[in-house]
Amino acid sequence: MERDDDQSDHVVLLNASTPEEVRTRCRRGEFTSPTCGFAGGHAQANLVVLPKEYAFDFLLFCQRNPKSCPLLEVLEPGHFSCSALARDCDIRTDLPRYRIFEHGVMTAEVSDITSQWRDDLVSFIIGCSFSFEEALVANKVPVRHIEQATNVPMFETNIACRSAGCFSGNLVVSMRPLTAADAIKATTITSKYPRVHGAPVHLGNPAEIGIADVSRPDYGDAVPVRDGEITVFWACGVTPQVVMAASRPSFCITHAPGCMLVLDTLNEELAGSA
């Protein structure tokens, strides 16, 4: 039954929705599905919420790892609105679903974090590759997982992030198979979007970055790699979730995978540096 509701959400919201409509329906508990494809043209964001005692270390982690953790905004302790990115937004209610972690272990998945909110919580709003995928498609670079209507394949690598204070872990990458010509075109295009992961971190042999089998992603769905295609890898916003699992802060909230914060910010506004 809930699945049917989700499907009708999709029909109603997918093409004509505004960011504010998506956020309002999330707030009312009417929309709890992944946000991919909604409010087209507008950026979506990853969310990480941590107690103030961890905030300097994690802000430093993001500063040192800008490709995996490109910060769009960080809120003051206890603040839950981010009007520069999303008008009248309450980040405690306006995402479809959240995950709560205690000491690195997920303890709940909820659609509202108002009852978990504390005055010492600091929210980190991090760019998402949905933004550059729109630019790829607009420039006629085919994106396999969009064509197949699945989630992008993601892999843990053997590339260590630069650690900061208590936070460390390996980089997670997303993969898109492309012809050589399109790999070059995609590199050029995404290099213009440093605030949403930027240029690829690797292309070619997956084993070089510790990926044994590109047909078995650690997160998301597998996509076929055709003859003559190269696998191209971008730093991925799932990295902070892996870092949280490895670094085990006492408390942490993130968005649920794919259930992003939909911003008023246009994808095009994210071309170039801040």
Add this chain to the structure above:
Amino acid sequence: MERDDDQSDHVVLLNASTPEEVRTRCRRGEFTSPTCGFAGGHAQANLVVLPKEYAFDFLLFCQRNPKSCPLLEVLEPGHFSCSALARDCDIRTDLPRYRIFEHGVMTAEVSDITSQWRDDLVSFIIGCSFSFEEALVANKVPVRHIEQATNVPMFETNIACRSAGCFSGNLVVSMRPLTAADAIKATTITSKYPRVHGAPVHLGNPAEIGIADVSRPDYGDAVPVRDGEITVFWACGVTPQVVMAASRPSFCITHAPGCMLVLDTLNEELAGSA
């Protein structure tokens, strides 16, 4: 007598010095002058050192004000080496001179901060416009204060920085007079260097950003503006010093004006985002 020593430093070091030579002579107390023009081709950096209790707020201030405070590196509490930017560097000794502030008031100017060092101090290393000036000159854009061998003119503006925690204050800008054609060229060139202040923040009428008289800079030296030239304004690394004076943290150390940390990093490495 000390002035003579400074002059001979200049003769010896100006053309042929390496970053390591400059840092070593600073460490020995043999070099206490401004670093402009030394170790050509290499980046130089602003320094702000704050107790850990202020570190999240100031890191957030830099994150929110990337044009005036473009971070090249932030060290963990108590750390004083920054090997990613400068080999075998000790930031407590390797700058020519430092300023010490207590509650926003300068209480000392010293050539070594080893005796002031504490395990809770966090060092912020911030990009400097010397890097993009080299690119301007290389691209035949004349830089007036370099031609005149004076310090760049700097002005406090009425543009409020985005505040963060306890830190707030107005933007400080540096000014370079240029023809219209060179203003366009300089904008294009400096836009490629977001990590060293990036594109201008204003051009044309100085009064629009609260500058009453461009012939009376708040810091540095005045330069002539010739007929047909436009004044062009860039965000300036002196901004954090003004913010410290306005925000009055209990303790703070900065570099003395013009007495920068000389890095191994090449200016060209700072083209593009991190």
